[in-house]
């Protein structure tokens with residue numbers, strides 16, 4: 186039986202808001218709950234891979250080799266196992282991939298074609314960590330996924346910029362209802378700026394039910410990333426917060 190995975194993009198046009206952190210922790214959290222998960226690192230900086238302790242010495246082939254027409258490479262050759270139930274598809278030369286995608290006439294079908302075979306690999310979830318800003322790569326990702334997760338840093342500039350994501354979807358003629366979850370990140374209840382912006386987010390999304398509980402700002406999250414560990418392996422308090430989000434995702438799709 187073919188079991189199509191549920192496909193998520195973790196997206197925000199801003200950098201440094203926690204996209205890679207949240208991608209990794211949603212992916213690993215889902216895996217810890219017994220789901221088979223593939224994390225695709227589509228950001229030029231490879232932070233998602235690094236946060237899992239994987240550097241470019243740990244793999245030979247990447248998503249780039251699937252795009253590079255001179256190579257005859259199978260998808261399975263580019264995927265590595267990084268934790269129980271969790272696989273990773275790394276990437277490199279994302280700027281070259283982007284240029285390559287500019288030439289494609291059907292950007293909406295390109296990933297379906299390049300990642301052909303993924304449906305027979307028995308994944309339950311596919312999580313794609315996106316780079317910041319609009320790009321052909323992100324266009325292709327958004328056309329490929331079922332749903333979008335948007336991390337938002339709890340500070341004014343980030344909260345104000347949420348509208349850009351809706352604009353982006355509208356320009357691609359995609360349905361804004363693809364946004365399944367907005368995750369406030371780096372919340373610090375001791376600062377009034379954090380409290381005020383959290384309040385603003387609640388008001389903005391009062392009509393909908395897709396605002397998640399905030400993830401607190403904790404030094405241990407940064408430390409874990411630098412050590413190549415997830416918070417499930419390093420910090421119980423943050424682990425609890427991420428698990429809540431993961432359980433919510435699972436129950437939304439049950």
Ligand SMILES: Nc1ncnc2c1ncn2[C@@H]1O[C@H](COP(=O)(O)OP(=O)(O)O)[C@@H](O)[C@H]1O
Nearest residue numbers: 200201202203204205206371401402403406407
């Ligand atoms: N809740 C948090 N508390 C503390 N540091 C965080 C938190 N979320 C992310 N970070 C740190 O902030 C930096 C940027 O996060 P990252 O996930 O790389 O953002 P993006 O992918 O959006 O650029 C990283 O060093 C990461 O460890």
Ligand SMILES: [Mg+2]
Nearest residue numbers: 204205228232
């Ligand atoms: Mg990132």
